[in-house]
Amino acid sequence: MAQLRRALVLDAARAAFFELGLEGASMREIAKRAGYTPGAIYSYFSSREEIYATLLGESLLRLNAHVAAAPGDGTPAERVRSKASAFFDFYRENPRDLDLGFYLFQGVRPSGLTRELDAPLNGQLRAALQPTAEALRDLGLDATAGEAEVTALFAHMVGLLVLIHTGRIRMFRQHAPQLLAQYLEQLTERLQRPGH
Amino acid sequence: MAQLRRALVLDAARAAFFELGLEGASMREIAKRAGYTPGAIYSYFSSREEIYATLLGESLLRLNAHVAAAPGDGTPAERVRSKASAFFDFYRENPRDLDLGFYLFQGVRPSGLTRELDAPLNGQLRAALQPTAEALRDLGLDATAGEAEVTALFAHMVGLLVLIHTGRIRMFRQHAPQLLAQYLEQLTERLQRPGH
Amino acid sequence: MAQLRRALVLDAARAAFFELGLEGASMREIAKRAGYTPGAIYSYFSSREEIYATLLGESLLRLNAHVAAAPGDGTPAERVRSKASAFFDFYRENPRDLDLGFYLFQGVRPSGLTRELDAPLNGQLRAALQPTAEALRDLGLDATAGEAEVTALFAHMVGLLVLIHTGRIRMFRQHAPQLLAQYLEQLTERLQRPGH
Amino acid sequence: MAQLRRALVLDAARAAFFELGLEGASMREIAKRAGYTPGAIYSYFSSREEIYATLLGESLLRLNAHVAAAPGDGTPAERVRSKASAFFDFYRENPRDLDLGFYLFQGVRPSGLTRELDAPLNGQLRAALQPTAEALRDLGLDATAGEAEVTALFAHMVGLLVLIHTGRIRMFRQHAPQLLAQYLEQLTERLQRPGH
């Protein structure tokens, strides 16, 4: 019962956030959309931060599900491409989830929430990259090298996503997915080259 | 005269922003630092947004200067590394400028200013990547391929900078500059490989 | 049964008040400590005021017990000192009870409760001063004079307690108990002086 | 100009406080009475605390003026009575000033104001007792004894004022001024007695 209503508030928060962005999704706005008075929200979430953290956690679950659903039965090189692309596409197709992902370290200063919730959320993010990391290891990389490679790949995807997100990509008249494909191509080729 | 005073306001705004961040640099704060009353600021800038846009333009000028100052007299491969690293290091060493760069599309909704100011600002950003693009062409890339490569490189740098900025990079226990060096290494090596 | 549960709520209220003070002891807090929901409290007390009034009545009972326990077998002068000091020490050692004593006329405006509960509470307060008044009469004072003297003594103690409580006593670098001892000394000496 | 408007806000605050007490005199209420929006108040006072502190400072000034105006040309014993009574009467006749005096340590927790403003306010309070202290010294008391005596006297007055204020004095069917007169009588007599 309470769980249902909590979900209702969360729906309202998600909608508000997705429509109005961070600034617009105030407690007032969320309450209005949920059909509540602002005070009532606090029965379900103890602070604005908690709402956002919940939303972000949920978003990361969707991300992980999306990555898990990507084909994982080909060659290691194919799996690198498949899993990394799944990660990338999730955020490309759901730009608000990217906003959400950026939320905790962009807009949030005063809250003590960051510290407490940071660890599990980071864990969820790591988990979403895990399949890619495993595929890289199957290509022959050791733990250290795999870590470096997955970090570089993660950075590359984040950069592309930011460029898409901010519209800066048009500046270069390039398509981000194609750029990612090239990066992955070169990556797998490089790792399979003799002498590596 | 007016130009001088406008510069004075801008100095105050820059100082406020660099010390207090986005949240802390209110019109009140800027005015106080400039020795003005809040209302007076509006003689020089028509909105808070315009101040930030001006600040961003100025930041991009500094970026271009930094890139121009980087050594440009080695081999093309060396120049790619030199110029790209200059770009990267500028933002790594001046994280507030990165904040500034992200500002206009992150927090700003209501302003119609973005559109008008977007073009020149984009131009300045392009300019900062121009030396790198030229060095890439000197490595034998045609216009189209060069464009793709510089975009990919730009994305990679942006991604790394975001990871540094948000502290997420610690998660992977990797150093960003090293990752960029590897990326540049592989890039130049690939472009110089026979058959390319 | 109901009486037991009422006591349970009261325990929670007392604990909350003694730990968190007036501000912190909200209905929510009291309910939480009692293992109830806020609404349930209203089965036992019709308002927050009533809880505090009940708490005050109980506090006055403890006060009376404390005074009763003080030695009453010496000379009248000794008994004045003994009983008055017991009164004083109770509040000095239990500052929250003093808070409670001040509560009803300090913070409370809207309640009509004060009037109804005032009489019995006043009675309890009087009772706590009764032993002192009797000892004074044993020193030879008639009813009227005894009344005046016990009132003056009461005022003196209240004044000292307020000074302790608010920290203002440090301003004068004096110790309250010592000041009370002097007052009692002079009082008994004066009453025993020939010609009185 | 600004000073005038500040005074206007202060008038509104005083009126609100005197009519509605501490709880009722919210920023909303003060603003409404001053004909302002709540935000406008912050041009004149930086916080609710500052308003109350100003009100209290002003009250203490009136207290000091009242004490200064009391006759100071009789014998030391007469001056003790005159000055102490002036102190007492001020608060007896202006009970809201007493409320104000109790404010800073009763209702105020969260503010950092107490510490900063406490010292000067304490100083003003001391000053109001100074004439009495001097008259006591003229009766032959040394600094230490005078300090003790003025503290005891202060406590006695505070106690009586609290009893008046809370209505508890009726309980004893005594008049406070008369009780103070008796206290002062005994005090001066005691100090003038041979052997002292």
Added chain:
DNA sequence: GATGAATGAGAATTCATTCAT
């Protein structure tokens, strides 16, 4: 007797902006 849910009023404070002077 108790719950769970919600209300509605209220708190202090901050802000970009406007505008008569």
Added chain:
DNA sequence: CATGAATGAATTCTCATTCAT
């Protein structure tokens, strides 16, 4: 050009209390 004054809307959050179930 600049001020001083003020607006008005916004912010998050807390609380005693009510009431259908």
